[in-house]
Amino acid sequence: MAQALPSAGPPAQLHRQREDDRLILAFAGDWKGDQPLPSLAELGAALGAAPREVVLRDAGLLGWDSRLLVFVLRIRDLCAAQGIACRDEELPQGVQRLLALATAVPERPGSRQDEGRPSLLHELGEGALLWGRKSIDNLVFFGEVFFSLTRLLRGRARFRASDLLLHLQEAGIAALPIVTLISLLVGVILAFVGAVQLRLFGAEIYIANAVALGMARDMGAMMTGILMAGRTGAAYAAQLGSMQVNEEIDALRTFGVAPVDFLVLPRLIALVLMVPLLTVYADLMGILGGALVGVGLFDLPLTQYYQQTASAVPLIHFATGLIKALAYGAIVAVAGCLRGMQCGRSAAAVGEATTAAVVSAIVWIIVANAVLTVIFHILGI
Amino acid sequence: MEHHTTPSAAHLRVENLTLAYGDLVIQKDLCFEIPRASIFIIMGGSGCGKSTLLRHLVGLQRPAAGRIYYGERCFWALEDKEREAIMRGCGILYQSGALWSSLTLAENIALPLREYTRLRAAEIKDLVELKLALVGLAGFGDFYPAQISGGMRKRAGLARALALDPDILFFDEPSAGLDPVSAARLDELILELRESLGATVVVVTHELASIFAIGTDGIFLDAESKTLIARGNPRTLRDECREPSVRRFLTRDAKEGRT
Numbered sequence: 001m002a003q004a005l006p007s008a009g010p011p012a013q014l015h016r017q018r019e020d021d022r023l024i025l026a027f028a029g030d031w032k033g034d035q036p037l038p039s040l041a042e043l044g045a046a047l048g049a050a051p052r053e054v055v056l057r058d059a060g061l062l063g064w065d066s067r068l069l070v071f072v073l074r075i076r077d078l079c080a081a082q083g084i085a086c087r088d089e090e091l092p093q094g095v096q097r098l099l100a101l102a103t104a105v106p107e108r109p110g111s112r113q114d115e116g117r118p119s120l121l122h123e124l125g126e127g128a129l130l131w132g133r134k135s136i137d138n139l140v141f142f143g144e145v146f147f148s149l150t151r152l153l154r155g156r157a158r159f160r161a162s163d164l165l166l167h168l169q170e171a172g173i174a175a176l177p178i179v180t181l182i183s184l185l186v187g188v189i190l191a192f193v194g195a196v197q198l199r200l201f202g203a204e205i206y207i208a209n210a211v212a213l214g215m216a217r218d219m220g221a222m223m224t225g226i227l228m229a230g231r232t233g234a235a236y237a238a239q240l241g242s243m244q245v246n247e248e249i250d251a252l253r254t255f256g257v258a259p260v261d262f263l264v265l266p267r268l269i270a271l272v273l274m275v276p277l278l279t280v281y282a283d284l285m286g287i288l289g290g291a292l293v294g295v296g297l298f299d300l301p302l303t304q305y306y307q308q309t310a311s312a313v314p315l316i317h318f319a320t321g322l323i324k325a326l327a328y329g330a331i332v333a334v335a336g337c338l339r340g341m342q343c344g345r346s347a348a349a350v351g352e353a354t355t356a357a358v359v360s361a362i363v364w365i366i367v368a369n370a371v372l373t374v375i376f377h378i379l380g381i
Numbered sequence: 382m383e384h385h386t387t388p389s390a391a392h393l394r395v396e397n398l399t400l401a402y403g404d405l406v407i408q409k410d411l412c413f414e415i416p417r418a419s420i421f422i423i424m425g426g427s428g429c430g431k432s433t434l435l436r437h438l439v440g441l442q443r444p445a446a447g448r449i450y451y452g453e454r455c456f457w458a459l460e461d462k463e464r465e466a467i468m469r470g471c472g473i474l475y476q477s478g479a480l481w482s483s484l485t486l487a488e489n490i491a492l493p494l495r496e497y498t499r500l501r502a503a504e505i506k507d508l509v510e511l512k513l514a515l516v517g518l519a520g521f522g523d524f525y526p527a528q529i530s531g532g533m534r535k536r537a538g539l540a541r542a543l544a545l546d547p548d549i550l551f552f553d554e555p556s557a558g559l560d561p562v563s564a565a566r567l568d569e570l571i572l573e574l575r576e577s578l579g580a581t582v583v584v585v586t587h588e589l590a591s592i593f594a595i596g597t598d599g600i601f602l603d604a605e606s607k608t609l610i611a612r613g614n615p616r617t618l619r620d621e622c623r624e625p626s627v628r629r630f631l632t633r634d635a636k637e638g639r640t
Contacts, residue, residue: 073507073511094579095577101573102519105514106519
């Protein structure tokens, strides 16, 4: 390829020659690669002298590529603007044919997109309309999921049991290592934060209370929820999004299988079952992390730590955490599937869907946490 | 785009090429030459390894055995840099266009120009418009691939393949998914581009109309014997080839034995 290599031939040349009322433009030299071309500005001046016609001539072209074509098209435009005839019969055959090809299909009117900047009000309106449309789409999806769940309860939802098992495994056992690591560390962090303050009163034993309460009521469920949003919710959005790109979801529809039944239900069930289970596990791991700090660094006896923990956290606290976990599981599954199903038909759209899934899931998790915490407070549990 | 003075020299030469995915051999012992400025058709039934052969020819996949020569240079024995230079000299039209979906058509075509030439932005813009006009898509530069039809995507893919003025063009199933009229137009476009650019064209297809309309040379791959069983001008093959399976393929004959 000539473009990639430095060109060594004689430079591109354009000789002007006046014959009566004709202007002859003779092309010579090497018109390949990215070497500098003669300037068009001088030519514009020469055309100002009003010749009747311009003749383009091959006077020893050594090589040419698309840049010559662009150059000739430019000359044609200049000529056309001044009503001068432009003849290219004396250019190489290939150039003539490509020029004919390039001008064969006229530009379709209206195909060029409007480049004007819309006003602020216009954009605001567009934004509001878009938001409205999206909200309706979301509601439609929630409705579909609701009907799908009622079909599930009547035993008439259609999906494959093997899919469900796969998702259960994917969102359950496969998530254990990362949940272990994160919740153990969260327990350690909680213990440290508490210990620094409690030590001032010589009340290190209350580390156990702080860690157990924190993990059981909130942190266990929340960390699991956020982990699953990043891990599984994103995967769901990407899976369904690329299925949308491949028209696989349309294929399900045309076979009369409700995509929500077939794709969303198994994922929703898997997460609603698995996130609470993972949360129980995360709670225990967090408490273990706290115990490591309490026993290892603050010299609390293990049995005392255990008894303190057991007395600090009655089972009802675990129950509130589990209810939250249930909600988070549903949120992660619905956010992932919703964004996946709404995905556009391109690779970029899959990326956007994945991002949106994780962001929505985390936002909704925090909001749900706030709402549930207030409700539990009012109920006095 | 210079017109080469030695038409006898092969543009691409393949020696004892074996294509394989791991242990699974797709084709073996392929030997053929692609003459300069020919329109070379790689034919064969579905699943015989046509597209895999194409992927090997353009350097996307390393052969399990054998050599590929571009001119006199052995492709896989070259330094990475030289190999990349050869690959840049290849224009490739992928089966479904393979346009980058996050870029507009104009940006798709401009990307190789921006990367591999020292042209100014204004010049690149002109070149992009020219390429779009060549494939009949003048004015569509601001569209994203998702916003245009499949046939237009294919033509836009061709415009991108032409971006660096390649001297060899590869087409993977150019007419797949196009209506007969669009397919015929694409064939004409290929012919026209070959005539005016003097480029070598390699086409993978099993579209008979296309094969006879544009092919000047070709090979026929067989899935059973895992090697090429015929080579030459497709029309000649249809009328004179001794392999019944090749003749059946080229005459669209489903029944065995009727020869």
